[in-house]
Amino acid sequence: xxxxxxxxxxxxxxxxxxxxxxxxxxxxxxxxxxxxxxxxxxxxxxxxxxxxxxxxxxxxxxxxxxxxxxxxxxxxxxxxxxxxxxxxxxxxxxxxxxxxxxxxxxxxxxxxxxxxxxxxxxxxxxxxxxxxxxxxxxxxxxxxxxxxxxxxxxxxxxxxxxxxxxxxxxxxxxxxxxxxxxxxxxxxxxxxxxxxxxxxxxxxxxxxxxxxxxxxxxxxxxxxxxxxxxx
Amino acid sequence: xxxxxxxxxxxxxxxxxxxxxxxxxxxxxxxxxxxxxxxxxxxxxxxxxxxxxxxxxxxxxxxxxxxxxxxxxxxxxxxxxxxxxxxxxxxxxxxxxxxxxxxxxxxxxxxxxxxxxxxxxxxxxxxxxxxxxxxxxxxxxxxxxxxxxxxxxxxxxxxxxxxxxxxxxxxxxxxxxxxxxxxxxxxxxxxxxxxxxxxxxxxxxxxxxxxxxxxxxxxxxxxxxxxxxxxxxxxxxxxxxxxxxxxxxxxxxxxxxxxxxxxxxxxxxxxxxxxxxxxxxxxxxxxxxxxxxxxxxxxxxxxxxxxxxxxxxxxxxxxxxxxxxxxxxxxxxxxxxxxxxxxxxxxxxxxxxxxxxxxxxxxxxxxxxxxxxxxxxxxxxxxxxxxxxxxxxxxxxxxxxxxxxxxxxxxxxxxxxxxxxxxxxxxxxxxxxxxxxxxxxxxxxxxxxxxxxxxxxxxxxxxxxxxxxxxxxxxxxxxxxxxxxxxxxxxxxxxxxxxxxxxxxxxxxxxxxxxxxxxxxxxxxxxxxxxxxxxxxxxxxxxxxxxxxxxxxx
Numbered sequence: 001x002x003x004x005x006x007x008x009x010x011x012x013x014x015x016x017x018x019x020x021x022x023x024x025x026x027x028x029x030x031x032x033x034x035x036x037x038x039x040x041x042x043x044x045x046x047x048x049x050x051x052x053x054x055x056x057x058x059x060x061x062x063x064x065x066x067x068x069x070x071x072x073x074x075x076x077x078x079x080x081x082x083x084x085x086x087x088x089x090x091x092x093x094x095x096x097x098x099x100x101x102x103x104x105x106x107x108x109x110x111x112x113x114x115x116x117x118x119x120x121x122x123x124x125x126x127x128x129x130x131x132x133x134x135x136x137x138x139x140x141x142x143x144x145x146x147x148x149x150x151x152x153x154x155x156x157x158x159x160x161x162x163x164x165x166x167x168x169x170x171x172x173x174x175x176x177x178x179x180x181x182x183x184x185x186x187x188x189x190x191x192x193x194x195x196x197x198x199x200x201x202x203x204x205x206x207x208x209x210x211x212x213x214x215x216x217x218x219x220x221x222x223x224x225x226x227x228x229x230x231x
Numbered sequence: 232x233x234x235x236x237x238x239x240x241x242x243x244x245x246x247x248x249x250x251x252x253x254x255x256x257x258x259x260x261x262x263x264x265x266x267x268x269x270x271x272x273x274x275x276x277x278x279x280x281x282x283x284x285x286x287x288x289x290x291x292x293x294x295x296x297x298x299x300x301x302x303x304x305x306x307x308x309x310x311x312x313x314x315x316x317x318x319x320x321x322x323x324x325x326x327x328x329x330x331x332x333x334x335x336x337x338x339x340x341x342x343x344x345x346x347x348x349x350x351x352x353x354x355x356x357x358x359x360x361x362x363x364x365x366x367x368x369x370x371x372x373x374x375x376x377x378x379x380x381x382x383x384x385x386x387x388x389x390x391x392x393x394x395x396x397x398x399x400x401x402x403x404x405x406x407x408x409x410x411x412x413x414x415x416x417x418x419x420x421x422x423x424x425x426x427x428x429x430x431x432x433x434x435x436x437x438x439x440x441x442x443x444x445x446x447x448x449x450x451x452x453x454x455x456x457x458x459x460x461x462x463x464x465x466x467x468x469x470x471x472x473x474x475x476x477x478x479x480x481x482x483x484x485x486x487x488x489x490x491x492x493x494x495x496x497x498x499x500x501x502x503x504x505x506x507x508x509x510x511x512x513x514x515x516x517x518x519x520x521x522x523x524x525x526x527x528x529x530x531x532x533x534x535x536x537x538x539x540x541x542x543x544x545x546x547x548x549x550x551x552x553x554x555x556x557x558x559x560x561x562x563x564x565x566x567x568x569x570x571x572x573x574x575x576x577x578x579x580x581x582x583x584x585x586x587x588x589x590x591x592x593x594x595x596x597x598x599x600x601x602x603x604x605x606x607x608x609x610x611x612x613x614x615x616x617x618x619x620x621x622x623x624x625x626x627x628x629x630x631x632x633x634x635x636x637x638x639x640x641x642x643x644x645x646x647x648x649x650x651x652x653x654x655x656x657x658x659x660x661x662x663x664x665x666x667x668x669x670x671x672x673x674x675x676x677x678x679x680x681x682x683x684x685x686x687x688x689x690x691x692x693x694x695x696x697x698x699x700x701x702x703x704x705x706x707x708x709x710x711x712x713x714x715x716x717x718x719x720x721x722x723x724x725x726x727x728x729x730x731x732x733x734x735x736x737x738x739x740x741x742x743x744x745x746x747x748x749x750x751x752x753x754x755x756x757x758x759x760x761x762x763x764x765x766x767x768x769x770x771x772x773x774x775x776x777x778x779x780x781x782x783x784x785x
Binding site for chain 1: 504586630
């Protein structure tokens with residue numbers, strides 16, 4: 001992915017917050033993107049998890065610092081801490097549950113009233129592999145996204161559909177935001193080629209554990225299939 | 232089953248004299264609160280409503296005072312100590328006041344085996360009431376259970392409901408479907424409360440029903456195991472604490488005070504998993520039974536290095552730094568004035584145990600440690616260190632400190648790496664503890680040793696014949712049985728030798744320690760006593776590896 005480093009490459013650091021109702025797949029999306037894996041039983045996030053990763057887009061070295069928040073209502077009061085000073089927000093809903101779409105809108109309203117710096121918004125309709133259970137039509141979501149000036153993608157953390165594109169487009173939007181609105185809180189610096197690093201800082205060590213676990217689970221499942229159901 | 236509840240014999244007293252303060256694993260620098268949880272439980276049960284408020288107000292000082300200490304005048308500290316003293320007074324007087332009541336209920340529990348199976352140990356209750364309660368309870372449960380005998384046959388049910396009778400949690404099945412059952416529970420409790428009494432437990436139909444009323448919640452355990460009422464109450468208290476750790480007492484009471492009919496599940500979303508896991512742990516992990524913490528056996532020099540590494544990364548407002556690997560404590564570094572209660576630490580263990588989401592990334596979560604301060608949240612930075620099984624928790628009072636703590640963690644990891652401590656922890660985890668054979672006592676199969684002064688315990692790996700899941704469960708039940716016998720408040724025992732068909736168990740409790748040891752079924756009492764004396768010497772020799780005796784402070 002990393003093109004030949006040109007001398008005028010810039011480094012950009014951005015804070016991103018992922019918001020949405022519980023169970024829509026916020027963590028799955030982030031883990032899918034960062035770890036290139038999908039885990040069937042991701043535990044509900046408690047509080048919030050913090051991921052960082054880097055990518056090279058459009059002659060920029062973009063470092064995204066992602067707050068993956070918990071969707072449960074009781075954590076709602078903590079949310080301002082995460083979206084404060086955020087430069088971008090992923091607003092995730094589940095295309096098979098209309099209520100999550102409505103809930104996502106309340107997040108948009110909250111962001112509008114609580115933040116004053118310009119922000120890149122990106123609406124994600126997740127679980128688009130479950131087409132036959134669809135309750136939220138693409139058109140409706142697209143219209144809504146357009147009305148608030150947000151990007152819109154339908155994604156599936158399971159099949160990886162649209163996930164790469166969403167992150168890529170978000171980064172591009174962040175780059176153009178940093179150019180068009182100099183006081184938006186985004187910091188761009190000249191990229192120091194000496195501090196060159198891998199796109200994903202190799203593989204996030206913390207995710208290795210998860211990947212191992214998934215492997216183990218899969219092996220177990222296979223075994224169970226062989227043995228038949230026990231207990 | 233031959234059962235000889237032993238009288239303290241001669242050797243016992245002798246040893247005790249020698250061992251006071253010198254028992255294996257004793258330390259004068261406790262990092263954990265060491266009050267006897269069963270005494271405490273009795274105290275908690277007997278407080279009246281106004282005192283609850285008072286206590287809550289007093290306890291709320293902890294987090295506030297840490298914050299204040301770092302920002303404002305030092306007077307907060309004084310208030311803090313005053314509060315503790317006051318609290319102690321309250322505890323003492325209420326203990327005395329209710330001593331008579333307590334004894335009555337204990338005796339009833341004692342007798343329940345040989346009297347009519349349906350016996351209710353509510354002191355001063357009239358027979359009529361007992362009868363009504365019993366009938367109502369039985370009928371309702373049978374009605375509910377006709378649909379599924381599997382559901383009915385679960386060994387231990389746990390229910391949480393609000394004081395208004397709204398279902399909040401059921402260990403098995405959907406609590407929505409149990410509305411009417413929970414309604415009956417609530418009715419039972421309020422009926423007895425109406426007569427200025429408290430419903431503690433009912434024994435009926437081969438089951439024990441234990442009730443714990445913690446306004447604004449009611450917790451109920453229905454159980455066909457042989458655990459004592461006391462043990463079940465303690466377990467319900469853990470469950471209650473788990474709820475508090477998610478909501479705080481202040482939030483819980485505020486929400487349910489303003490709207491009595493509020494569906495608390497909305498606020499507790501995602502907590503079922505932690506409650507389920509907690510209940511499973513309670514059924515297999517002796518740390519809950521003993522209210523003690525298990526330490527990862529580790530060379531004392533390695534442990535000290537880890538302690539120093541954490542100490543040196545100290546930053547302002549960092550209250551506790553806890554390093555945990557494989558459900559065992561590696562080290563705990565604390566702000567000088569504050570100690571942690573094992574029950575709070577159990578919640579932390581349960582949190583890590585129940586969720587895999589912490590392994591994926593650094594997390595930042597609010598957590599209330601109810602024994603520490605039930606009124607507010609601490610904020611925890613949770614991270615697994617460098618792709619290992621070791622998990623570091625940094626607890627602070629300031630919710631904006633994530634990035635400072637992330638830096639702090641980096642520093643700690645750097646130091647630990649430099650001294651190869653993470654490898655050492657990984658090795659210790661992979662090695663799977665120590666083996667009972669190391670002790671060198673031929674007939675000794677397994678043991679659990681708790682050092683009371685440090686609230687820590689140690690136990691070897693479970694080996695044959697306790698490899699199978701069922702056998703492990705059976706052994707754990709045996710431990711529970713011996714534990715309940717020696718801790719029976721009506722007739723406490725110092726030492727007890729129990730010979731069963733498959734093993735012999737020795738339970739021994741002194742002021743300094745609790746020891747439970749398992750021998751082959753043919754072991755005699757004399758052999759067992761000689762063996763545990765040898766065992767104690769061995770533990771003493773190994774105490775720096777098995778226990779944290781010199782905990783670091785900030």
